[in-house]
Amino acid sequence: MLTIDLRSDTVTKPTKAMLEAMFIAEVGDDVFGDDPTVNALETKAATLFGMEAALFCSSGTQTNQLAIRVHTCPGTEVICDKLSHIYLYEGGGIALNSLSSVKLLDGDKGRISAQQVRDAINNPDDVHAAVSRLVSLENTMNKGGGCYYSFSEIEAIKDICTQNGLALHLDGARLFNALVETGETPFQYGQVFDSISICLSKGLGCPVGSLLLGSKEFIKQARRARKAMGGGWRQAGYLAAAGVYALDHHVERLRQDHARARAIGEILKGRPEVEEIYPIDTNIVIFRLPETILATDYVAQLASQGIRAVTFGKHLVRFVTHLDFTDEHLSELQKRL
DSSP, X not given: OOOEEOXXXXXXXXXXXXXXXXXXXXXXXXXXXXXXXXXXXXXXXXXXXXXXXXXXXXXXXXXXXXXXXXXXXXXXXXXXXXXXXXXXXXXXXXXXXXXXXXXXXXXXXXXXXXXXXXXXXXXXXXXXXXXXXXXXEESSBTTTTSBOOOXXXXXXXXXXXXXXXXXXXXXXXXXXXXXXXXXXXXXXHHTTOSEEEEESSSTTOOSSOEEEEEOHHHHHHHHHHHHHTTOOXXXXXXXXXXXXXXXXXXXXXXXXXXXXXXXXXXXHHTOTTOOEEOOOOSXXXXXXXXXXXXXXXXXXXXXXXXXXXXXXXXXXXXXEOOXXXXXXXXXXXXXXX
């Protein structure tokens, strides 16, 4: 039976062309700074976003945590939405790695506003409160069903940060999904954020890796922190070659994932057990079951039919489309649901 894997866009495997690019990659020792393919990937990404430098890392969690560590110091505070990946899904890393506090905001499906940020900033002269140091946004928003920010709201948040001396970080694990929908450019984002994390192993289809972007000094500090965390690479160019290929060939095709996600939404509309479907803006489909059906039971039932999904709450289920989910899989999904 054909397995339909919609657990995440991280389940993708390299295409034949990507594998070929990896096999022929020229490599060196990245800890010594002489892996030419890693250097090429970092330069390519930095140039794409109009930023000074980039750092190739093993995961989006690592790039986010490095950014927080460099931007903050012990006892300071990170402002983010309560649904943020950096808070929910990174193993308590903000406390563990940076000894910083977190102020959680209740945004619109994970998207916070400039007014919320303004209201959340602590008085720096109040010794009872942590010093607000960093604002972190997530785009697209995983727990929000793949929704994305308007760029004008991001600019307004940046203005608040600038006025109050706060840094602005972007967890852009699925940023390219937002960009193909809005028509905005990586360069625009590079001019607003102090640091950006982008994931290569989700919609872009690489086997491993994320990139952290920022100023030369910021990346210098992040590289030192990465080494201290055991994150130094050796012949990482084999993996970096996949990233170069993905940036060249796998960005525009994200539109296909979005179209298939919306098609899944239409299929789910006809299911009696589906009470609500979150708006489908990109490649994530989240739907709510009635109180009488537990998500764990429903996901187990799907698994028995060869459909893999994840729970996203007591009564919430998530599907994520990706390059290994084809029209054939979509047709088969419709038959089984």
